[in-house]
Ligand code: PEP
């Protein structure tokens with residue numbers, strides 16, 4: 363069976379099914395709604411206590427970034443709007459607390475899910491997690507004891523929540539499989555941090571497995587084998603041994619430089635969405651921040667974040683990096699990231715619509731506030747400014763003009779900033795890649811955004827699960843565009859980096875290196891693996907391989923070639 367590889371690694375073990383109790387909630391009329399409110403408040407209090415305990419446990423055993431999930435659960439539990447709606451419903455309709463909790467939570471879940479983006483889907487998982495907890499307390503039913511599995515197991519569930527993962531028996535959990543969920547759910551993030559291999563979104567797997575079945579989890583490819591034949595088991599046990607040896611060798615790489623066997627220095631940077639992600643950056647030895655996705659600061663607010671708040675946020679990151687580069691991307695809103703408080707009318711094609719730099723150039727008052735905050739933060743370290751979604755030179759020129767006006771304002775006000783601050787563009791629209799020779803003359807750097815570059819080059823919505831087979835980082839057309847951008851950057855004497863997911867793909871790293879990419883920015887947890895690969899490569903040997911890739915006609919051919927290349931370099935996965 364196949365699902366989504368949500369946390370890398372391999373597990374071979376016996377199945378333990380985590381049946382969530384099917385809680386049937388009925389609408390009941392109650393004589394004394396005040397009593398129901400009392401029951402509801404007691405359940406909320408207990409839930410709050412449980413969440414606080416989980417928070418402390420995760421903080422101690424995993425880290426502050428992951429514990430933050432439970433902090434936000436605690437906040438949501440105290441959210442006056444959420445609580446108020448439930449209590450009002452109990453009183454107005456004289457109904458049982460369980461029904462009110464379920465109805466209000468289901469409503470919220472539906473709203474979040476209809477927003478159709480991964481971030482909001484994660485929020486809906488949070489609401490599910492919290493309401494399940496409160497419902498269990500109201501109904502006084504317990505769950506399966508995930509904290510004591512007894513023997514080494516692969517947990518298979520319909521749904522696995524962040525709370526479930528935080529409780530997992532760490533010594534005995536070999537892997538996780540769930541029918542729902544995807545790569546960017548909080549559960550997937552936690553599984554990755556705990557380094558538990560996980561495959562999510564395996565449809566109907568519970569119809570095919572029994573407790574005690576032998577199962578293989580391949581967290582990288584998303585493949586799951588139920589009661590596999592001996593040959594498959596032997597193949598995966600071999601891979602597992604290699605993977606274990608590889609993981610061990612990774613910890614030795616901390617503190618080492620990222621340099622190829624023939625002395626080419628590469629910068630390995632991290633993508634972050636908030637100062638909370640810095641712990642992961644340091645844990646994984648990130649050498650810079652290659653992409654700070656500032657839109658999450660806007661998404662986490664109920665109104666536009668003011669200049670001072672943005673300044674503090676950026677300054678925290680810049681200071682924490684102690685002089686190492688921090689590339690701050692200006693607001694990249696729109697597409698799958700909507701800001702409700704901007705009240706932007708619905709569009710037929712949001713990914714092709716009013717978003718990112720287009721919105722900022724139209725709403726310059728918003729853009730200027732952010733540029734002021736970024737420039738002010740530049741006085742505290744090495745800041746670089748990155749404009750997203752640039753598709754024409756006119757847009758770039760307009761953005762730079764506003765940047766210069768903002769600098770002038772700060773000078774007049776006597777506010778310090780780094781006069782030599784670099785500015786560059788995301789190359790994520792094919793027109794920018796094709797015209798990169800012109801763009802290269804007007805920017806300090808390029809950062810290739812493959813996530814969008816792929817979707818716009820092959821005309822496949824990056825979030826559409828039905829078309830995921832067409833959305834490939836190995837598509838030769840995408841690779842040709844990447845090569846064009848790198849060549850044009852080199853010719854103009856500017857540096858070229860990449861902050862799309864391709865930068866952290868072990869199979870693509872050798873060819874990207876061969877093409878001359880200088881900076882690779884990725885999820886922090888992929889950094890050590892990337893360094894290990896790069897330290898084992900000789901750039902001069904890879905130039906030919908990069909040429910060869912560009913002559914291949916299909917994504918499948920490219921992927922085969924890249925896989926074989928990685929294997930021939932004698933690197934285990
Ligand atoms: C990209 O498009 O490759 C990118 C890094 O930006 P985002 O994923 O935030 O669109």
Ligand code: MG
Pocket residue numbers: 750790811813814
């Ligand atoms: Mg993008």
